[in-house]
Amino acid sequence: MREYSVPVLVDVPASASLTDTVFLRGEREPGRVSLRRKSGDDWVAVTAGEFRDQVVAVAKGLIAAGVEPGDRVALMSRTRYEWTVIDYAIWAAGAVGVPIYESSSADQVGWILSDSGARAVFVELDAHEETVREARENTAVPGLDHVWNIEAGALDKLTETGAGIDDETVEERRSGRGGSDLATIVYTSGTTGRPKGCSLTHDNLLFTARNVAAGPLEPLFTSDSAALLFLPLAHVFARMIQLVLLETGTVLAHTPNMKNVAPDLQSFRPTFLLGVPRVFEKVYNAAELKATVEGKGKIFHAAAATAIAWSRAESAGGAGLGLKLRRALFDKLVYGKLRAATGGRLSAAVSGGSALGERLSHFFRGVGIEVYEGWGLTETSAPSSVNQPGANKIGTVGKPFPGVTIGIADDGEILVKGRHVFTGYWNDEKATAEVLDTDGWFHTGDVGELDRDGYLRITGRKKEIIVTAAGKNVSPGPMEDRIRAHPLVSQAMVVGDGRPFVAALVTLDPEALERWQKTNGKAGASVADLSRDPAIQAEVQKAVNDANRTVSKAEQIKKFTVLDIDLTEESGHITPSLKVKRALVARDFADQIEALYGNAAHTP
CATH class of the missing domain: 3.40.50.12780 (ANL, N-terminal domain)
Incomplete structure (x- = not known):
């Protein structure tokens, strides 16, 4: 291991x-x-x-x-x-x-x-x-x-x-x-079944807070922050x-x-912000749509491409003079306005909960707001790894923070040790024994890999792995993240377990849809009508194509359907931490899923 x-x-x-x-x-x-x-x-x-x-x-x-x-x-x-x-x-x-x-x-x-x-x-x-x-x-x-x-x-x-x-x-x-005393019971969001109470001690939380503060993120917390x-x-x-x-x-x-x-x-x-990927996606999408509505879409897209290219170049060793000059120009035209919308002092943010995606990470760094991705679970007092100023490896969730050991099991599951790991599930010894082994490892259920420098990359979740009828293992998360990056998309859920191919359910973002309607002369149209609109279908197809470029042909999404309602916390399909309740969505939209495999939906 x-x-x-x-x-x-x-x-x-x-x-x-x-x-x-x-x-x-x-x-x-x-x-x-x-x-x-x-x-x-x-x-x-x-x-x-x-x-x-x-x-x-x-x-x-x-x-x-x-x-x-x-x-x-x-x-x-x-x-x-x-x-x-x-x-x-x-x-x-x-x-x-x-x-x-x-x-x-x-x-x-x-x-x-x-x-x-x-x-x-x-x-x-x-x-x-x-x-x-x-x-x-x-x-x-x-x-x-x-x-x-x-x-x-x-x-x-x-x-x-x-x-x-x-x-x-x-x-x-x-x-x-003292440290060994119980401080809090934090109930998991419950994407499946009853929420479980995670017992966290004073030491769990205090050890984590002080080591994160003194370690990877120390430069973000100053007397002026x-x-x-x-x-x-x-x-x-x-x-x-x-x-x-x-x-x-x-x-x-x-x-x-x-x-x-x-x-x-x-x-x-x-000067500092905490967010989840959906927050950063909505900031980008809102800026893109605003620019498009104002007739400045080409300028925004050129500015976004420059920000991403500059950030990638910096990661590879440094941007050239021409790229630096383009970035300086767009800093005056676009980036400065984006920073001003956040108060003008924001330079750093931490993102967690799910993968942000390299494109958005590079975009925000190019704009002047560096986003540091981290990873962890409720059972690990939140973080187990995080990127840090001066050593932000975009596309990963960073190195373990001080006092933490991360291991990769033979099947790819991420295991964690450290004083930040919870003492167990409240009133549930059986569930505790399933995740805490006798050697002190917490079995996270996430799948990933460590590079030679100790940076962790999340590649999926064991329970969410889709196995098609042909036996192909598919991790839906990364593809769903790419689809959600499209400004018109609110949620996406990849399906295909035991099926002949991979497909997806997609929902539309209400705010973005309203702006799109005004721009495209579709004001007054219902969400149901818009979900079938050829122009909307074409936009979603772009998002699906973008996701498909990241996987093998056998893993690609062959069909999708756009639902006429959104998946929200209010509808019961999204947890408060913005995770899709996959089993519930599969149950409530079983007919739509069946239709995907009955040649009744859009085919790329």
Whole structure:
């Protein structure tokens, strides 16, 4: 088995807990700005002392309400300032945080509250409180004593409730939790079956945060750095980055509403951004469509080609003078405007969740915003590998971060070792034994390869490998990523398991489609009509052709069909972390899939 290890940089002591840095900074640098929160159109500074005091006040309320060390407290909310306060307050009270996606159904909420044995739950909105009420009607949650509504003033009420609790009690609770103690139970998105609760300790999270911060991404977190978070904090990826930001003292802000991301980027002016591939795809697609609508499509495409060519040349040893001059020209005409749309200071971003794709990575680097791809799972406290400034090998997900060993099994499965690996699935010893072997390796289920420099490349996922009737193994992910890169495409799912050839289901992006309709004189046409429109079919064919160029002839997509609805989180076909629920899609669109193999769909 091929292995690659990176030595530990920060040896976190066994007594350390996640609240240490927040409390120490609040004591030693009380006036330092740690966060900014939106108030009207302004970003109001929150100092380290103020943040620590708010955490203490809410922790006192939790203690007064009867929350004991080790009790589970759930949190169902969008990404916002209060999420962070509550998360740290739960830890300061000695309890265990259980995040829940704010978009979760009553059935999902009931399962998580019941399975975790939650003692209390914070909700953000009345709608979330109603979801919890419905969940309790359908699922027994006997230990749930409190439901606190953030918008209804829960934090102020808890502060009043905890007024009689002294600081010493909070300090005793906080310092009484160490590295081996459970910090959180993070439930997987559940692309198949019930979500499983991943048990992560203080050491899992703190070891990861401090080694990532001191290692590969250190240059991104300086005294002048600022980051805007908009991905769900219920997902371990965003939550880990938040920990890194607070550990390093990087100024942090939140955007609860995805629709506000664009204006908030311009007003907050971050230097660093966290995203998933779909976010970067939509930024590119929106810029391309805007340029096309304004009659500047040729200029944009030339600028994009130059950015990609310059980045590729830099990776190969350096761009020539002519390419540098073209890039300088387009920097004034195009790239500068793109950077201005992000506030003008953004120079770096981290992408995870799935493959970004080399084309987009090179494009953004050419524009002046370098995207560093990383890889990991909830079971590994988010990251296991990440690219880094000065050593960003586009097309890979980087090297293991300090303290991590990555191995490639004989069948190609990626195995991981390190203090960041979870202790197991909550209440599920059987599932734990299936992924954690006796030698300490975590079996990720992903398939990949390590190059001679230790960079990891993800090539697929074991459970998603399609085996055609001819016995050809096909990894659908990379092809789906290429199809989704087309501005008109929202989602793509490759099918063909046990079938004579590979095919695909494709959906259209509503925002992009609206602009396309205006440009092409099709305003008022229904999505159903547009899905069959020859011009749309031709555009999707381009995306499929692009994907087919990356694989052998036996793996190529021979047919596709454009669905007349999108696959979304609201429809139940996409997880909150933007992964397609393949089994559910296959079930709900079985007729369309059958039609693909009955000569009833478009054939390339």
